[in-house]
Amino acid sequence: MDTFDAIYQRRAVKHYDPAHVMPEADLQKLLQAAVQSPTSFNMQNWRFVVVRDKALRKQIRAAAVDQAHVEEASILVVMTADVKAWANEPARYWRDAPAQVAELLVNWMGPFYDGKDQLQRDEAMRSCGIAGQTIMLAAKAMGYDSCPMIGFDPDRVAELIKLPDDHVIGFMIAVGKGLKPAWPKPGQLPLDDVVVHDRFA
Amino acid sequence: MDTFDAIYQRRAVKHYDPAHVMPEADLQKLLQAAVQSPTSFNMQNWRFVVVRDKALRKQIRAAAVDQAHVEEASILVVMTADVKAWANEPARYWRDAPAQVAELLVNWMGPFYDGKDQLQRDEAMRSCGIAGQTIMLAAKAMGYDSCPMIGFDPDRVAELIKLPDDHVIGFMIAVGKGLKPAWPKPGQLPLDDVVVHDRFA
Numbered sequence: 301m302d303t304f305d306a307i308y309q310r311r312a313v314k315h316y317d318p319a320h321v322m323p324e325a326d327l328q329k330l331l332q333a334a335v336q337s338p339t340s341f342n343m344q345n346w347r348f349v350v351v352r353d354k355a356l357r358k359q360i361r362a363a364a365v366d367q368a369h370v371e372e373a374s375i376l377v378v379m380t381a382d383v384k385a386w387a388n389e390p391a392r393y394w395r396d397a398p399a400q401v402a403e404l405l406v407n408w409m410g411p412f413y414d415g416k417d418q419l420q421r422d423e424a425m426r427s428c429g430i431a432g433q434t435i436m437l438a439a440k441a442m443g444y445d446s447c448p449m450i451g452f453d454p455d456r457v458a459e460l461i462k463l464p465d466d467h468v469i470g471f472m473i474a475v476g477k478g479l480k481p482a483w484p485k486p487g488q489l490p491l492d493d494v495v496v497h498d499r500f501a
Numbered sequence: 502m503d504t505f506d507a508i509y510q511r512r513a514v515k516h517y518d519p520a521h522v523m524p525e526a527d528l529q530k531l532l533q534a535a536v537q538s539p540t541s542f543n544m545q546n547w548r549f550v551v552v553r554d555k556a557l558r559k560q561i562r563a564a565a566v567d568q569a570h571v572e573e574a575s576i577l578v579v580m581t582a583d584v585k586a587w588a589n590e591p592a593r594y595w596r597d598a599p600a601q602v603a604e605l606l607v608n609w610m611g612p613f614y615d616g617k618d619q620l621q622r623d624e625a626m627r628s629c630g631i632a633g634q635t636i637m638l639a640a641k642a643m644g645y646d647s648c649p650m651i652g653f654d655p656d657r658v659a660e661l662i663k664l665p666d667d668h669v670i671g672f673m674i675a676v677g678k679g680l681k682p683a684w685p686k687p688g689q690l691p692l693d694d695v696v697v698h699d700r701f702a
Contacts, residue, residue: 301503305504307534308534333509337634340651347696350699398684402687421623422671423651425626425627426630426671427630429626433635434634434638436539440504441503461700461701462701463701470623487543491529493545494545496548497550497551498551499663500548
C-alpha cells in the first residue's frame with residue numbers, strides 16, 4: 301500500500317473480528333517493521349509486549365474502561381520502554397559502527413541522560429510514539445486496522461504484564477481485522493491552528 | 502512509495518543539499534499528512550514549528566552541537582506541543598461527532614488530565630513521536646530524507662522560537678535532499694531483546 305494511503309486510511313477502529321487469529325508471519329512482519337523506527341542514540345528503548353493470551357486480555361480490558369477492542373482485536377501491543385536503556389550496555393547499540401563514531405556516541409549518552417529523570421521518561425514516550433505509528437501504518441498496509449489507547453489504569457496494566465522496575469507504559473495498540481469503519485473525523489483543526497512559521501508570534 | 506519501503510528506507514541522514522528549497526506544495530503535503538496522525542481524545546496537541554528563516558536556523562544550529570543539517574536541510578521542524586490542549590476549547594476536537602459521543606469524550610478529558618502534570622507532558626511527547634514518524638515516512642515517500650534530533654539545548658531553542666508557556670519541545674526533524682546515505686545500521690538488537698510475549702518473565 302502506498303505510504304500516503306496508509307497515512308490517510310489509518311483510523312482508530314473500535315470493532316474487530318474476535319475470531320481472527322493473526323498469522324505468525326504477519327506478526328513477525330509487523331514487529332520487524334516496528335524495530336526499523338528511529339530512537340535517540342539508537343538505544344532501541346522500546347519493549348513491545350504482544351498480548352495474545354485471552355485470559356490476560358480479559359483482565360486488561362477490565363482495567364481499560366471495558367473497551368471491547370482490548371479483548372477482541374487479533375493482538376494487543378502494550379508499548380513499553382526501558383527508561384534506563386541508555387545505561388544498559390550501551391556499546392551494543394553502536395557495535396557495528398566505525399570505532400570512533402561508536403566511542404563518541406556511547407560516551408555522549410551517559411552524561412546526556414544521567415540524573416535527568418524527566419528526559420529519560422520523555423525518551424520512553426517519544427520512542428513509543430514513533431514506533432507506535434510505524435506499527436499502525438504497517439498494520440494498515442497489511443490489511444489490518446488498529447486503535448491506539450491511553451484510557452486504562454497504567455498501574456494495573458503494569459501489574460498484569462509484570463512490568464519491570466525502570467520500565468514505563470507509553471500506550472497500547474489493538475491490531476486486528478476491523479468490522480466497522482471508524483466514525484468520520486470528529487473535528488480536524490485547520491492547519492493554521494497547528495503550524496507555526498519560524499517562531500511563535 | 503510502498504509503506505514498507507518508506508519504513509525500511511527511512512534513515513537518519515546528516516548531509517543535505519543546502520541549496521535545495523522545498524516547494525510550498527511539498528511542505529503542504531507533508532504537513533497535511535502530519536495532521537492525519539492520531540492524538541489522544543483527538544486533541545491535536547502538536548504545534549509544528551517550520552523553520553525556514555536562515556538566520557534563525559544558524560542560531561538553532563549553534564544551540565544544537567553545531568550539527569550542520571540543522572542549517573543545511575530544506576526545512577527544520579521543531580516538534581512542539583501544547584501541554585494544556587486538553588483544556589483549550591476541547592469541544593472543537595469533537596465538533597463534527599454525534600452529540601452524545603462528543604459530550605462523553607469532552608466531559609471525560611478534563612478529569613482525565615486535570616492536575617496530572619506528568620500525564621500532560623507524556624501526551625506531548627507521545628503525540629510528537631507519532632506525528633514525527635508520519636513526517637519522516639511521508640518525507641521518504643516524497644523523495645526526501647530526514648533526521649530526528651534531540652541533541653540540542655531545549656531552553657535555548659525554546660527562547661529562539663518564542664515557545665509559549667505551557668508548550669514543550671518534543672524533538673526536531675530536519676527534512677531535505679540527502680547528499681550522502683546514512684551509515685549502515687549501527688547495532689540492531691535481536692527481536693527477542695525487545696519483544697515480550699504476554700508478560701515479562
